[in-house]
Amino acid sequence: MSSQLTPPPALSAAATAALLVDTTPYLSCDECFERMDTHVEALLADPGDHDPAMEHHLAGCAACHEEADSLIALLTAD
Numbered sequence: 001m002s003s004q005l006t007p008p009p010a011l012s013a014a015a016t017a018a019l020l021v022d023t024t025p026y027l028s029c030d031e032c033f034e035r036m037d038t039h040v041e042a043l044l045a046d047p048g049d050h051d052p053a054m055e056h057h058l059a060g061c062a063a064c065h066e067e068a069d070s071l072i073a074l075l076t077a078d
């Protein structure tokens with residue numbers, strides 16, 4: 001009787017990337033909040049604009065991410 005080992009379910013590439021991404025916020029929420037307006041305005045003016053510190057903080061901090069989203073919604077609302 002052979003025991004069959006069940007291989008662990010394979011992670012999708014996206015799931016692996018999500019695990020590997022460093023979401024340690026570079027900034028404190030206060031610093032993020034101070035830079036929020038500038039970051040969002042730069043982003044709206046030029047979608048290719050990158051602020052790695054802000055992006056990392058927003059990726060790792062749901063509260064600031066939500067804040068950025070509502071600011072973008074506010075600025076893009078007609």
Ligand SMILES: [Zn+2]
Nearest residue numbers: 029032061064
């Ligand atoms: Zn934050």
